[in-house]
Amino acid sequence: MKTLGEIASYVGGQLRGDASIEIKRVVHPALVRDNSDLALILSPGAASLISSGKITNAVLPEELADLPTPNRIIVNHPRLVLARVLELFARPVSVYPGVHPSAVIDPSAKIGRHTSIGPYCWIGPETRVGDHSRLVSHVSVGAEVQIGENALLHAGVRIGDRCQIGSRVIIQPNATIGGDGFAYVTPEPGSIESARASGEVRSFNDELVRINSIGNVVIEDDVEIGAGTCIDRGTLGETRVGRGSKLDNLVQVGHNVTIGTNCLIVAQVGLGGSSKVGHRVVVGGQAGLPDHLTIGDDAIILAQAGITSHIPARGIVIGSPAEPRRNFLEQQLNIKRIPRISKQIKELQQQVADLTEKLNSLTRED
Amino acid sequence: MKTLGEIASYVGGQLRGDASIEIKRVVHPALVRDNSDLALILSPGAASLISSGKITNAVLPEELADLPTPNRIIVNHPRLVLARVLELFARPVSVYPGVHPSAVIDPSAKIGRHTSIGPYCWIGPETRVGDHSRLVSHVSVGAEVQIGENALLHAGVRIGDRCQIGSRVIIQPNATIGGDGFAYVTPEPGSIESARASGEVRSFNDELVRINSIGNVVIEDDVEIGAGTCIDRGTLGETRVGRGSKLDNLVQVGHNVTIGTNCLIVAQVGLGGSSKVGHRVVVGGQAGLPDHLTIGDDAIILAQAGITSHIPARGIVIGSPAEPRRNFLEQQLNIKRIPRISKQIKELQQQVADLTEKLNSLTRED
């Protein structure tokens, strides 16, 4: 519970009204119940709900500063303020305080102080879990794993042997860190080799030999990883996700991939083996990278893009195969010009036929 | 075990043959073993198997009514009859009757009557599970969750704190309900803002501030959710899946999304944050919606479509970027016309050159 005055001060907003009101909940304006609720109004659309009269406390962007709510916090970056307010009011995940009696911890594992190891967690041999980390439930952590401090591993997270998880890392439910890479070799040249060489399938994948993954995965500090996301271990070395990068749900990260710092990888993206993603790269949902390609720093890969070549720093690409955004939009427009082109050609054909006829008649006349 | 007569009556079919035969199994015609098996023949293709003579009992569509099977149930909507017959013969999932000794149930949780709480299930504080519901195994249910009656939660399902699951809901293995939304804000304008404003990346995502999700997920009655599917909780309010909607495997549903009633969302679809999907919408496999878009009632989004704008009610769209189906097909045809257009242009160029030459020689003659 915080007073309006404390909240205004924490988020750097301007308070109008009663600073002493105690706020119990921060809610969407449609869900306000009483005078202990603070409505977060981020856009003009939500403002219409204020007319009900139920809302007595509100966070408002500057352009709505004059809405008739008795108590207001006026802010100039509503989305950032949303983040700040929710830092104050987020309810922590329900976790068991301490090590749950049902948890199985190998005698050689070392568990830090003030950690939560919830029901049915399994911690393998020689593994270390840092102070204040929380494993919600059903988490499996293999052998020789390092987990930092203040990490939060939700239910059903899988961490394979020898992986390293930094401090303050958050991993959503059922994510898998450290599955084996998808790597096979055909002793004789296979279908892909022949297709590359000749454009046709002339040799066949009669035998697939597995390439074991003896590497690991390194997740640096402050990374977040979404539900169901899978990050494969390196073949010989490591697969690495850089400090502060955020991966959404159901993302696939192949073996030996390197992701830089502060990247945003939206849901269902696939990053092929050994691809290198720079710093602060944004990859839109369902986009795909093949093996061994490089994405430069600060590039933006738009949703559903299918990358087929290296992308320079700050490049903005879209489409499958992906093109620089300008080219892609131009191509889309050009495709829509084809009917007009066909019409123009018909007209030209008619005009040329007329001219020919006229010229012929002229020469005949001669 | 049902008699042929009972089955015919239940599915509304016309019986020819011996109504008293007792049927133990309903099977694909290729798998018939003896006279207690009932073969389901839904299409002419499967009918060829009947000649083996092994099949003595069959469900047949009207156009195959004269096949020489001794005992037949003739039906006029084979796919609906398939559903009805499988209601009679589906074998229930193997579950532990009652609360398994290995389950951990918080003392403040309330479990209904005739519920199955299988091995290694964990039920958090203040949570309620309705009568006749079944949690198969390894299910984790957070704090203050509501689960209705006759729900079926398969192995490894994760339900986050404060989510609500309706009655008769079925959730396939390893699905995650109530992971955190993927929401971050850059205190200063970041790469996306600059790309939107100028078409170029001129500012950078040097800092990513997390926006916590304090909302929940509401799954209404009769919804089904596929294996590995992830539904994120709302930021402030709720993410909602409407009554009777069906989501296939590996679907991503972002924070604050609303899905109407009776939708069909095929595998690997991604629905971006705050998108609104109407009633009875069909979304084909691997299609994607960005944030904040609306799909009208009864729209059909075809497989792999990449939506970029609102879709009206009953709209049928395809492609990435998605277009109304007619436009898309026309564009595909137009692209294939380009070689002919190039040829026509060459011909025109030749004709014009000839004309020019002829005209020149004519004027020279003059």
Next chain:
Amino acid sequence: MKTLGEIASYVGGQLRGDASIEIKRVVHPALVRDNSDLALILSPGAASLISSGKITNAVLPEELADLPTPNRIIVNHPRLVLARVLELFARPVSVYPGVHPSAVIDPSAKIGRHTSIGPYCWIGPETRVGDHSRLVSHVSVGAEVQIGENALLHAGVRIGDRCQIGSRVIIQPNATIGGDGFAYVTPEPGSIESARASGEVRSFNDELVRINSIGNVVIEDDVEIGAGTCIDRGTLGETRVGRGSKLDNLVQVGHNVTIGTNCLIVAQVGLGGSSKVGHRVVVGGQAGLPDHLTIGDDAIILAQAGITSHIPARGIVIGSPAEPRRNFLEQQLNIKRIPRISKQIKELQQQVADLTEKLNSLTRED
């Protein structure tokens, strides 16, 4: 621990240097620590690391045979040698030897000899697990399941009732085998039927009737299945993955699908219900197949392809909708020709106008 001589002999390489050196680890050349490490150098790029002088033992491709490393194994198929060396040096997954006390095994289940049933595994009634198989942790295996010998099921794998898993099968964490198929029927014609018939949505999915899946999944010997991958059970019969096929992470396999032998299905591919994939087919990442289509033997479906028709044996297709690769590349080039076409048309229009003018003036002169 193996000597260099033993390794050279096992991989069929040519040894130069001291055959008696004992190798403890096989590593990426950047990670060499001392004289007991063997550096694997597969490409000229990695060779630059050798100049540090730290690397005393290396596997080298023929074209790098003269690198100044004291002890060398020269090989002529580096990727195959990588596989062979990693067979020698892969560290086995950390598993509990025998049946962990926390595991729940139904009294009617039969567990083979030398099997590992790790923490929190649940084995249902009438199920059999073969000799030397390993279930790492949190694995759920339903009723009447068959699992072969030497199978490896990682943490959180779900096997539904009555499924069959072959010998030497490897299943990565959180994969689901035997979820229900996504199959519903509308008692009256629904939106899809009307869209197919008329191109418009004229009837509505007011009711969705579930079609239960009473079939199972059969995974043949030597198959590998990726993390988070989902394989639905057949409606009446089986869904089958053929011997030696490899499925990457987050792949969706619908009900009644048949996959042949030795296929490679890359991450995030979706195979619609009842599709038939031939032998040795390669499907690139994020590609999608609709229901009921057939892919011929040795076909190559490139990444993100959206299949819309049967693909012949050895076909190579790309794009959405997918086309033979040659056509697709040609179309991409043709689209890029449109601006030139527009320019040519403008020139023609000008030339024709000039001709017309000239001809008109000529006839006027007459």
